[in-house]
Amino acid sequence: MRFSRLSLLLAPLTVAIVYGCGGDEPGGTGGNVTALSDADGDGISDIDEGVVDEIDTDGDGTPDYLDTDSDNDTILDEIEGGDGDLNTAPIDSDQDGTPDFRDLDSDDNLILDQIELAADLDGDGTGDYADIDNDGDGAGDIVEIEGPDMDCDGNLTADPIGTPDAPADCDGDGVPNFMDFDSDDDTISDKDEGTVDTDSDGFVDRYELDSDNDNFLDSVEAGDADINTAPVDSDSDLTPDFRDPDSDNDGLSDANEFAAGTDPTNPDSDGDGVSDLIEFAAGTNPNDATDNPQAKGDFVFVVPYQEPTTPPDDTLEFRTSVQFADVYFLFDETGSMSQEFTAMSTSVPTIISDLKCNDTGAACLIDSDCAMNEICFSGTGTCVEDPLTANMGAGCVPDLWTGVGRFNNCNTYQHNVALQSDPTVTANAIGNTGPGSAESVVQSPACVADPTICTNNPSCSADPSVANPVGCPGFRPEAVRILISITDADNQGGTCGGTVPDVQTAGTALANQGIKFIGLYGTGDDGSGTLCTTPADCAQQLGVASGTVDTMNQPFAYPALDSQVVDATKQAVLEVVRGVPLNVTIDAADEPNDAGDALQFLDYLEVNVSGQGNCTMVSPTADTNADTHDDAFPALLGGTPVCWNVIPVASQSTTPPADEPQLFLAKLTVYGDGSPLDSRNVYFLVPPKDADIPPVPR
Structure with missing residues (x-):
């Protein structure tokens, strides 16, 4: 204690001695400084405080070397001086030539030290008055005071620039940005948000509410409300969700997930095993576990650019029941057919109603x-x-059209009603018997298929809605085409001048147009015919010649005397659509209005006869395109469920990724003798390219 008092008494004397030896005026350079003193005990030497010139920085009448707060900023010199070592110069934080204890703005941030004070907000050991980054968030105070590139109200317009008198306060909480650990109050610290502009909209992340512009607010994507925890990174790709345009890395942007109402942190929002990306692209509901391409029997292959396709293959099941059928009635109009005419003219609507699903x-x-x-x-x-x-179990047909024509002798076939959807129209056109006493049972069916065989004009027509109609009555190309010949006679017209030299000629004409033949026959007008000698014989021969036979090679010929024709008609049609083996093929077609040609991603199709599920073990199978893979069932009974394996290319190099996912759609259609039986959509999805996310400076 005595030593301390003695030191204080000797301090002025020491100064006097030091400066007195040279004989120069105070402040001169001739003195030889040999010791230091600190009259006010602030850790700054009296020399540094200007004892020679008795500098009084704040003009309060007390020279700095005796003033404990030389600049009167309420921060003591011993704090602003630095390390308390008299041998080191006092700190000059902003390197402007004026040490902090004399500088009213030690950190040169244009806010006075007496406002910032000596508190240390970020705990880095430097008081705020001298700290160029008070909150330690990586952005200097000067930048944060102004708050440039700021849109804190989310109106996409820059907020006003702050000033030292009114520093920017992004979230309006009364704490200016340069003192705020979370300037935009999104529960993500400014340090984590950095100074980048993730979405390049002109507003830095720390000063906007949706940094990646995905419509999910940063506060939602933060993960929690604690700014001291790192923001969540759902896909662990080192880019937190608030900056990641695809937080769950499922290929579907968060912006699209917002629009779809899906969970941007879960690749499969509804947990149905199909990713949100696939469902979004395919148009199914990614929030409904019962609605996805697989539930529709469709499938999606993901075909990333120059990477393996997933999955490498898939099996699709198909129904083979006949969906579309056209039934054309060909009546023998001679007088002996009166009861058949009467029965059919009143019963066709009922027949069709019973046949239709x-x-x-x-x-x-x-x-x-x-x-x-x-x-x-x-x-x-x-x-x-x-x-x-x-x-x-006898079956039905969902879509069934009818039409009618009549004949008697050679070259008399007349077409009355084109195939169309209203059975009443057909029934009304049946009418009554007409002229003639002899029947050309063989030529007339041939003229239905090829009207040029008849030398008369059959007056062929087709429904206006049918594109590319088949035969004289305008069969639909997509329908199973059935001709029902109703007669009680044998072939009394002979060869009709050589136009049909034999039954096979007529059968071939029918087969060439894909027309299946049903013969409904009565009795009483036979015994004088040629080519075929009884009504039953004619019906059977024409069935065989046209290829309309069942699995036992039996034609579809039925006795239908008088009113029996009604029941025989229903039986015959159902047995044909279920009992005639169909040549079942599959066709892949690119669908319009998508990203491009889907077939570039399809390698091949192959029948699956494994017996698993609905993949029936059937034979024979055939390879229709010589690619070494069987892709058809040449003799399949309608209604038999079958499968094809779909094999995509192992890796595609034709379609690079784009900003958005690219979806390509192919339709696989199964045909039975050219009539569509079932179809499936196969989607090929090219995931989008990875977003270019700027790094956060550290």
Whole structure:
């Protein structure tokens, strides 16, 4: 204690001695400084405080070397001086030549030290008055005071620039940005948000509410409300969700997930095993576990650029029940047919009603939208009876058109009503018997297929809605085409001048147009014919010649005397659509209005006869395109469920990624003798390219 008092008494004397030896004026350079003193005990030497010139920085009458707060900024010199070592110069934080204890703005941030004070907000050991970054967030105070590139109200317009008198306060919480650890109050620290502009909209992340412009607010994507925890990174790609345009890395941007209402942190929002990206691209509901491409029987392959396709293959199941059928009635109009005319003219609407699958009218997209024993018929988009179970298993046809014509002798075939959807129109056109006493049972069916065989004019026509109609009555190309010949006579017209030299000629004409032949025959007008000698014989021969036979090579010929024709007609049509082996093929077609040609991603199709699931073990199979893979069932009974394996290219190099996912759609259609039986969509998805995310400076 005595030593301390003595030191204080000797301090002025020491100064006097030091400066007195040279004999120069105070402040001169002739003195030889040999010791230091600190009259006010602030850790700054009196020399540094200007004892010679008795500098009084704040003009309060007390020279700095005796003033404990030389600049009167309320921060003591011993704090602003630095390390308390008299041998080191006092700190000059902003390197402007004026040490902090004399500098009213030690950090040169244009805010006075007496406002910032000596508190240390960020705990870095430097008081705020001298700290160029008070909150330690990596952005200097000067920048944060102004707050440039700031849109804190989310109106996409820059907020006003702050000033030292009114520093920017982004979130309006009363704490200016340069003192705020979370300037925009999004629960993500400014340090984590850095000084980058993730979405390049002109506003830095720390000063906007949706840094990646995905419509999910940063406060939502932060993960929690604690700014001391790192913001969540759902896909662990080192880019936090608030900056990541695809937080779960499922290929579907967060912006698209916002629009779809899906979870941007979960690649499969509804947990149905199909990613949000696939469902979004395919148009199914990614929030409904019952609605996805697989539930529709469709499939999606992901074909990234120059990477392996996933999955490497898939198996698709198809129905093979006949969906479309056209039935054309060809009547022998001679007088002995009066009872058949009468029966059919009143019964055709009932016949067709019994043959058609009952339509419930319920709208559907897929079979699962319908009740048990119903299917979704693509032709109407409604639920109809299942052709496999209707009529006690006898079957039905969802879409059935009818038409009618008549004949008697050679070159007399006349077409009356083109194939169309209203059975009443057909019934009304049947009429009564007409002229003639002899019948050309062989030539007339041939003229239905090829009207040029008849030398008369059959007056062929087709429904206006049918593109590329087939034969004289305008069969639909997509329908199973059935000709029902109704007669009680044998072939009394002979060869009709050589136009049909034999039954095979007529059968070939029918086969060439894909027309299946049903013969309904009566009795009483036979015994004088040629080529075939009885009504039954003619019906059977024409069936065989046209290739309309069942699996036992038996034609579809039925006795139908008088009123029996009604029941025989229903039986015959159902047995043809279920009993005639079909040449079942599959076709892949690129669908319009998508990203481009989907077939570039398809390698090949191959029948699956494994017996697993609905993949029936059937034979024979055939390779229709010589690619060494069997892709058809040349003799399949309608209604038999079958499968194809779909093999995509192993890796594609034709379509680079774009900013958005690219979806390509191919339709696989199964045909039976050219009539569509079932179809599936196959999607090929090229994921988008990775977003270019600027790094955060550290």
